[in-house]
Amino acid sequence: MQAEQKQPVDHSGVPVEALEALRLRLTQLTHSLNKLQAEFKNPQLTHYVSLQAQLSIILTQLGSLSSTLSSYSDVLERTxxxxxxxxxxxxxxxxxxxxxxxxxxxxxxxxIEESKSKNTDFLLKDDEDITKWAARCxxxxxxxxxFVGFKTKQEEREANGDDEKDVDIADEPAASSKYSVDQILKFMYQGDITK
Structure with a gap:
């Protein structure tokens, strides 16, 4: 019997830099999550400042992982x-x-589905109580x-002696948002800006 000959494996297409960067971020995040879990399992009550600091570290590491994923997204999508x-x-x-x-x-x-269903049912503009409260506030x-000392554009022009054409403020185009209130709220709660 002949011994099996191993064919050399070509590793040139492996995105080593991207995978190493992700491995490092994931290792850091795993370590921090394990540390937080150990603090929760501690029979003595952990001080809230320590928990807050650990959560802050975890959020920073999640942000770092997210930016690493986005910076290598083109390579990882092709891999x-x-x-x-x-x-x-x-x-x-x-x-x-x-x-x-x-x-x-x-x-x-x-x-994901549970999150979508909870957030789409809540439309702030339909809540009359909040609208009334905001108007009262x-x-x-x-x-x-x-509020004194403010002048309209017309009064300012007259005071400065400008002979420009009178412009009615009502004739000026109103600033319009290209997104509806529902779309803005959906973006705030779900991060989705689809129209």
């Missing part, structure tokens, strides 16, 4: 993972299916201040 023939598929079947999975896991899909705040 295809596949096992080598020598990979022990029978012993590592679970790991292999997890690594090659392209769809989100069912629980992640469920979280505006009137109350306006009454606290003495």
């Amino acid at each position: 295809v993972a596949y096992p080598l023939p020598t990979f022990p598929t029978t012993e590592q079947e679970g790991l292999l299916t997890t690594l090659l999975r392209k769809k989100a896991t069912p629980e992640v899909v469920e979280w 505006t009137v109350d705040t306006k009454e606290k201040y003495n």
Whole structure:
């Protein structure tokens, strides 16, 4: 019998820089999450400042991971993972299916759908109580201040002696938003700006 000859594997197409950057960010995040979990498991009550500091670190690391993913997104979108023939598929079947999975896991899909359904049901502009409260606050705040000394554009022109054509303020184009209130609220709650 002849010994099996191993064919050399070409690693030139592997995005080593991107994968190493992601591995570093994920290792840092995993370490911080483990530390936070250990603080929660501590029988003595952890001081809130310590928890807040740890959460701040985790949020910073999540931001760093997100920016790393976006900076290498073009490389990662083109990269295809596949096992080598020598990979022990029978012993590592679970790991292999997890690594090659392209769809989100069912629980992640469920979280996304739940979040979407909760946030789309809430439309702030339809809430009359909040609208009435905001109007009351505006009137109350306006009454606290003495607004004097302001002039309209027409009064300023007359005071300066400008002989420009009289412009009616009502004729000026109103500033219009290219997004509706619902679209703005949807963006604020879901991060989605589709029209």
